[in-house]
Amino acid sequence: MSRETGPVEAGGGDGVEANTRRLEAGIETDFSDKMSYGSYLALDTLLSAQQPVSGHHDEMLFIIQHQTSELWLKLMLHELRAVRLQLASDNLRAAMKGVARIKHIQRSLTEQWSVLATLTPSEYAQFRGELGSASGFQSYQYRAVEFMLGNKNAAMLKVFEANPPAQAMLAKILAQTSIYDEFVQLLARRGFAVPAELLERDVSKAHVFNAELMEAIRVVYESPDDYWDLYEACEELVDLEDNFQLWRFRHVRTVNRIIGMKRGTGGSSGVGFLQRALDLVFFPELYAVRTEIGN
């Protein structure tokens, strides 16, 4: 055996002894007047925010699943805000870098449904009653993400009457252009035949399918080499929408396996209500154009 790789070296020297790693002399241990891992990340605050109301073992899973989702939603909103401004300033490459990150966040959010799916109906029933009328429907960050992507609905603001800062944040985003409005405006600046009514539309309403816009987008898809950056951007937006639908789908399937056809704590019919969200479309022309390609 060589000195570097042999079994004798593996257990001796400055490395590992008795299967225990020795701390190196330079390792910092005194954080009385320095920033540490925990103080930087506000871990005392973060880790004291899990306050089960029922005393049931499985409520911790339920709380942490929601809290981690809200953290990822916070980052997604932060990135979406930047993407919106980058599109508005014709910085398509930077915007697409942001979208790439958002797609990974979405993957994490969607993947983590598998953790909650280990919660059985019997386990959830033990503490569901204690949740009262609280529901994910009242997630203002989720609603903000939907608004940023273009699923505007002023009626949603009413749910946040008791939380004025959240309601104000949503009212602001409702009145702003969405990511898609900004993309459509960018297409117009690039010389595409975008109908004026879309450039002057009431952005507090959901965008509805527009055949003329689809024709403008069709030009991009018919000649990708001429409009490569726009072609790529269209496909990135389709990825974003697809990923969003996957999250909605996993939600409704998880809800179905945990509460069946019970009504929701937030007052909706439950699974049926969530299922109808799968019919909502953020970027209808980007999907409709696919039927036209090659015709």
Ligand code: HEM
């Ligand atoms: C046991 C687990 C869950 C059940 C049974 C459940 C059930 C429901 C139901 C029935 C609704 C419709 C509104 C209502 O009447 O309450 C809803 C909405 C919602 N839930 Fe959940 N949910 C669960 C977990 C989650 C998690 C982990 C999140 C992550 C943040 C979440 C986020 C949402 C959101 C954002 C809505 C609004 C959806 C929309 O407007 O289309 N839910 N949920």
Ligand SMILES: N[C@@H](CC(=O)c1ccccc1NC=O)C(=O)O
């Ligand atoms: N709407 C759920 C309750 C629920 O899931 C929930 C309750 C409190 C905080 C977050 C929740 N998550 C998503 O809706 C239900 O009907 O069981």
